[in-house]
Amino acid sequence: MTQARTTQARTNRSRIKQAFSAIILAAAAAASWPVAAHHSFAVYDRTKTLTLKGTVKTFQWTNPHCVVWVLVQPEGGGEPQEWSIETTSPGVLTRGGWTRNSVKPGDRVSVEFNPLRDGSHGGGLNSVTLLDTGQKLSASFAASEKPS
Amino acid sequence: MKTHIFRALLLASMAASGVLAAAEKEPINAPPTLSDWQAMAKLPDIGGVWTPLISDQVAQERTNPPPWKPVIAKQVERMYAEEKAGRPFPVIDHCFPTGMPSYMLITHNGFEILLTPGRVTLLGEGDGNRMRRIYTDGRPHPADPDPTFHGHSIGHWEGQALVVDTIALLPQAYLAVNEAVGVPNNGDMHIVERIHLLDEHTLADDLEITANKLLAKPWKTTRKYVRQRAQKFDIVEGVCEQGSYNDAVDKDGNAIFAPIKFHNGVPVGSDSK
Numbered sequence: 001m002t003q004a005r006t007t008q009a010r011t012n013r014s015r016i017k018q019a020f021s022a023i024i025l026a027a028a029a030a031a032s033w034p035v036a037a038h039h040s041f042a043v044y045d046r047t048k049t050l051t052l053k054g055t056v057k058t059f060q061w062t063n064p065h066c067v068v069w070v071l072v073q074p075e076g077g078g079e080p081q082e083w084s085i086e087t088t089s090p091g092v093l094t095r096g097g098w099t100r101n102s103v104k105p106g107d108r109v110s111v112e113f114n115p116l117r118d119g120s121h122g123g124g125l126n127s128v129t130l131l132d133t134g135q136k137l138s139a140s141f142a143a144s145e146k147p148s
Numbered sequence: 149m150k151t152h153i154f155r156a157l158l159l160a161s162m163a164a165s166g167v168l169a170a171a172e173k174e175p176i177n178a179p180p181t182l183s184d185w186q187a188m189a190k191l192p193d194i195g196g197v198w199t200p201l202i203s204d205q206v207a208q209e210r211t212n213p214p215p216w217k218p219v220i221a222k223q224v225e226r227m228y229a230e231e232k233a234g235r236p237f238p239v240i241d242h243c244f245p246t247g248m249p250s251y252m253l254i255t256h257n258g259f260e261i262l263l264t265p266g267r268v269t270l271l272g273e274g275d276g277n278r279m280r281r282i283y284t285d286g287r288p289h290p291a292d293p294d295p296t297f298h299g300h301s302i303g304h305w306e307g308q309a310l311v312v313d314t315i316a317l318l319p320q321a322y323l324a325v326n327e328a329v330g331v332p333n334n335g336d337m338h339i340v341e342r343i344h345l346l347d348e349h350t351l352a353d354d355l356e357i358t359a360n361k362l363l364a365k366p367w368k369t370t371r372k373y374v375r376q377r378a379q380k381f382d383i384v385e386g387v388c389e390q391g392s393y394n395d396a397v398d399k400d401g402n403a404i405f406a407p408i409k410f411h412n413g414v415p416v417g418s419d420s421k
Contacts (some may be wrong), residue, residue: 145203
C-alpha cells in the first residue's frame with residue numbers, strides 16, 4: 001500500500017511537472033505574442049529621410065499609433081513589397097486635420113519617413129502626399145501645443 | 149427566568165449597538181446638495197480638455213533631471229545610450245496604463261478634467277484605462293490600500309490650487325522621463341502635486357516625487373498643459389491593445405480583429421500570417 005501510494009505520488013508529481021512545463025511553454029508563447037504597440041520613435045533613424053511612392057494597402061486608424069501600409073513596386077520588378085509607415089495616435093492626427101478616411105486603400109501616395117535602422121520595410125511617418133489630389137498630410141504635434 | 153430575560157436584553161442591546169457601530173464605521177458617498185454644486189462654481193476653471201506641452205517636457209528632461217541614486221543613474225545612462233543607438237527601452241510597450249507619475253510627465257496625448265462635488269477626475273486618451281480619481285471630500289487615504297497604476301489620490305483646494313497627495317502605487321509603475329527612459333519605482337513612492345492655472349490657457353502641475361528606492365532626494369518638477377476648447381480636441385477612445393490588430397473579416401463574414409506582425413516592437417506586416 002505504501003509502495004503503491006509512493007508510486008501514485010510520483011506519478012502525480014510527474015503530471016504536475018508536465019502541467020507546469022506546459023504552462024511555462026504557453027507563457028513563453030504568450031511572451032512572444034506580437035504585442036508591442038506603444039513604443040518610442042527612437043527606433044526610427046531620424047538622421048535619414050526616405051521617400052517612396054506606392055499604393056495604400058490599408059490605413060490602420062488605431063491607438064496608440066496609426067499605420068499607413070503601403071505596397072511599393074520594387075525597381076527591379078517582382079511582387080510589390082509591403083512597407084509599414086507608422087505615425088502618432090488618432091487623437092493627435094485628428095487635431096492636425098486628419099480623419100480615418102484621409103488615406104484610403106488604393107490611394108496612390110508618396111510617403112516621406114524616417115526608416116528603420118536595419119533596412120526592414122518600415123519607418124516613422126513625416127508626411128504623406130495623395131498623388132491624385134496633391135494633398136499633403138503631416139504627422140505633427142504642433143496643433144496640440146496651441147490653445148484652442 | 150430573570151437571568152434569561154436579562155441575558156436576552158443584553159444580547160439585543162449588544163446587537164443593536166453593533167449595528168449602529170457598523171453604520172458609523174461604514175462611510176458613504178453622500179448625495180451632493182445644492183450648496184455643494186454652488187460651491188463648484190467658485191472653483192478655478194481647470195475643467196475640460198488639456199494637451200501636454202511636449203516641447204516643454206523635452207526641455208524639462210534636459211534641464212531638470214531626477215536626482216537619481218548613483219546605482220539608478222547607471223541604469224538611466226544605459227537607457228539613454230540604447231535610445232541613441234535606436235534600441236529604445238520599452239517603458240510603455242506593455243500597453244498597461246502609463247501609471248503615475250509618468251502619466252503626467254511624459255504623455256503625448258490629451259486628457260480631460262471633470263470637477264464634481266467631492267471629486268476631481270482625470271480621463272486620459274491612450275494606453276487603456278488612463279484615469280485618475282482624486283477624492284476631494286475630506287477622506288483620508290485607506291489604512292492599507294491596494295497598489296494600483298495610478299495610486300490612491302486625495303486632494304484639497306489651497307486658494308486656486310488643487311493639492312493632490314498620491315500613495316499606493318504599484319512598484320512596477322515607472323518613474324519615466326521619456327518613452328524610452330524610465331525605472332520602476334520599486335515601492336514606497338509618494339507624490340504631491342499642485343495643479344493650478346498659470347494663465348487662462350495654461351495648466352501647470354508642480355510635482356514633488358519622493359521615491360526612496362530611486363532618488364537621492366525628492367524631485368520637484370513641473371509639467372504644462374494647453375487648454376483646448378475646440379471640439380476637435382474632444383477626448384477620443386484610446387485602447388492601446390487595438391494597435392496590435394487590423395480590421396478583418398473571418399470565414400463566416402464576421403468583423404474581427406486580426407493580429408498584425410511585429411518585430412523588435414514595431415509593426416512590420418499588416419497580416420501576421
